[in-house]
Amino acid sequence: MVSAAGLIDRDGRLLMCTRPAPKDWAGMWEFPGGKVEAGERPADALVRELKEELGVETVDTCLAPFSFSLDPNQSLILLLFLCRKWSGTPTPQEGQKIKWVLPKDVLDLDMPPLDRPLAAQVRDYLLP
Numbered sequence: 001m002v003s004a005a006g007l008i009d010r011d012g013r014l015l016m017c018t019r020p021a022p023k024d025w026a027g028m029w030e031f032p033g034g035k036v037e038a039g040e041r042p043a044d045a046l047v048r049e050l051k052e053e054l055g056v057e058t059v060d061t062c063l064a065p066f067s068f069s070l071d072p073n074q075s076l077i078l079l080l081f082l083c084r085k086w087s088g089t090p091t092p093q094e095g096q097k098i099k100w101v102l103p104k105d106v107l108d109l110d111m112p113p114l115d116r117p118l119a120a121q122v123r124d125y126l127l128p
């Protein structure tokens with residue numbers, strides 16, 4: 001299971017990150033996050049990953065469950081939370097690129113297959 005975050009800034013933009021090499025889907029744009037470790041709660045995993053990957057701090061009550069995506073074997077579950085409150089400025093900690101993207105532009109990015117339906121849902125949710 002993987003937890004990921006749609007970080008939304010005050011202008012309604014989404015933070016997207018590239019996957020660094022040599023990870024799978026390297027160079028593609030994803031939601032920040034990572035694998036949930038054994039015994040870890042999904043929201044706690046995401047709080048940990050956001051600190052490790054971007055140097056931002058948040059708490060589980062600021063992570064709103066939004067949607068999920070499954071691979072064809074249903075062996076990977078990608079949980080997407082939305083988050084509007086954190087402290088610190090997102091800064092790449094693992095060599096990834098980051099950018100703030102307007103919802104209308106998010107599907108223009110090259111992203112892993114599980115992310116596309118989630119990105120479409122977030123776009124539709126955020127667009128006026």
Ligand SMILES: Nc1nc2c([nH]c(=O)n2[C@H]2C[C@H](O)[C@@H](COP(=O)(O)OP(=O)(O)OP(=O)(O)O)O2)c(=O)[nH]1
Nearest residue numbers: 002004023024030031032033034035078112114115
């Ligand atoms: N974090 C994240 N992973 C995603 C997304 N979309 C997607 O298919 N994945 C997949 C890629 C990986 O197979 C898995 C998560 O792996 P990861 O490499 O980000 O997790 P991690 O940081 O805990 O990995 P690790 O290097 O410690 O093993 O989920 C996404 O938007 N965000």
